[in-house]
Amino acid sequence: MTTVDGIPEDAMRRLAEMKPGQKTSLFTSDLSVNEFLLVREAGFRPLGMVLGSSIYHVGFQFGRWSKNQELEVLSNAMYHARELAMTRMEAEADVLGADGIVGVRLEIEFKEFGSDLAEFIAVGTAVKADEPGQWRNNTGKPFTSDLSGQDFWTLVQAGYAPLGMVMGSCVYHVAHQRFWQALGNVGQNVEIPQFTEALYDARELAMSRMQAEAESLQAEGIVGVQLLSLPHRWGGHTTEFFAIGTAVKPLRADHTIAKPQLVLPLVD
Numbered sequence: 001m002t003t004v005d006g007i008p009e010d011a012m013r014r015l016a017e018m019k020p021g022q023k024t025s026l027f028t029s030d031l032s033v034n035e036f037l038l039v040r041e042a043g044f045r046p047l048g049m050v051l052g053s054s055i056y057h058v059g060f061q062f063g064r065w066s067k068n069q070e071l072e073v074l075s076n077a078m079y080h081a082r083e084l085a086m087t088r089m090e091a092e093a094d095v096l097g098a099d100g101i102v103g104v105r106l107e108i109e110f111k112e113f114g115s116d117l118a119e120f121i122a123v124g125t126a127v128k129a130d131e132p133g134q135w136r137n138n139t140g141k142p143f144t145s146d147l148s149g150q151d152f153w154t155l156v157q158a159g160y161a162p163l164g165m166v167m168g169s170c171v172y173h174v175a176h177q178r179f180w181q182a183l184g185n186v187g188q189n190v191e192i193p194q195f196t197e198a199l200y201d202a203r204e205l206a207m208s209r210m211q212a213e214a215e216s217l218q219a220e221g222i223v224g225v226q227l228l229s230l231p232h233r234w235g236g237h238t239t240e241f242f243a244i245g246t247a248v249k250p251l252r253a254d255h256t257i258a259k260p261q262l263v264l265p266l267v268d
Contacts, residue, residue: 007091015095018048029125031103035149039102042156044127047096051123052088056081057116067173068198070205071238074171078240079209082106082167085122086144093142098126099135100143102152104165106244110232118232133251137163138218145246147224155223160248163217167244168209172202174237202241203227210243219247 007015018027027046029036039046056077085106093101104124111117124144129135137143145152145162155162174195206227214222225245232240 007088007095011092012095015048015050015092018096030105030123031125031149035103035152038149038153039125039127042153043130044099044102045130047093047098047126047128049123050089050092050096050098050101050126051121052085052090052092053122054081054084054088054120055111056084056118056120068201069173070202071171071173074238074240075169078171078242079167079169081118081120082122082169085120086165089122089124090141090144093126096126097128098142099129099133100145100162101126102145102147103149104144104146106146106165106167108230108232135161139164146244147246151224155248159251161251163214163219163247163249165244166210166213166217166219166222166247167242168206168211168213169240169242170202170205170209171238171240172198172205174198174239199241202239203243206241206243210245214245214247217247218249220249222247 028049029046030049031039031046036046089101089104101124104122107121107123109119109121111119124146126142135143141164143162144165146165147155147162152162210222210225222245225243228242228244230240230242231238
């Protein structure tokens with residue numbers, strides 16, 4: 001049985017015990033010791049690990065054997081399932097009164113009890129700023145970031161704030177080569193244009209969708225971008241291209257990054 005925003009009752013009890021001010025409250029974190037110390041140095045206090053999960057039935061879509069094309073049914077499924085997991089993780093952070101979530105990981109695990117069933121998991125450490133500030137993003141939600149504790153500290157020290165993890169997904173079917181085409185390439189160094197065009201197009205779709213999410217958050221840019229190729233269980237000619245990163249903005253409109261001081265060695 002679930003309560004608000006799909007959070008199970010057991011999770012609500014766990015979160016209630018972790019709320020600041022509770023006598024038995026203690027934080028949990030998947031940050032390393034170094035990351036924990038740097039997050040504290042950046043002015044944020046861990047509240048506890050938060051997670052979101054969605055077990056999703058991923059449908060199917062036929063692609064033409066000889067045609068490069070996006071499989072939109074699968075693209076939408078992969079994106080929506082991750083979005084559900086992320087939303088539930090953010091809801092847990094909201095219950096704790098967090099300003100943001102650091103060290104977020106997104107994972108996918110296909111289940112043996114159903115060939116088309118996959119669990120999408122989002123997990124990270126909810127944090128709260130020591131000093132009041134405008135840390136939540138323009139949607140009113142806690143910020144999310146997949147940056148390491150070290151990179152998060154560097155970002156804040158440079159005068160930037162994370163807004164949220166942004167992502168784009170594209171499941172793409174790469175056309176097969178006809179037999180005579182493949183035979184003609186044997187023993188030769190030669191580009192395969194249909195493969196090049198397919199992978200270029202698929203990556204571009206994933207990147208443009210990630211950028212659109214960042215624009216909706218009114219971000220200045222995206223840092224720590226990863227562009228992943230995930231075959232999952234669809235066979236060699238169907239692949240998900242997944243783009244993910246952290247959208248950021250300056251803490252002040254007039255912010256400039258100070259240039260590093262050049263220190264010359266002393267010469268006797």
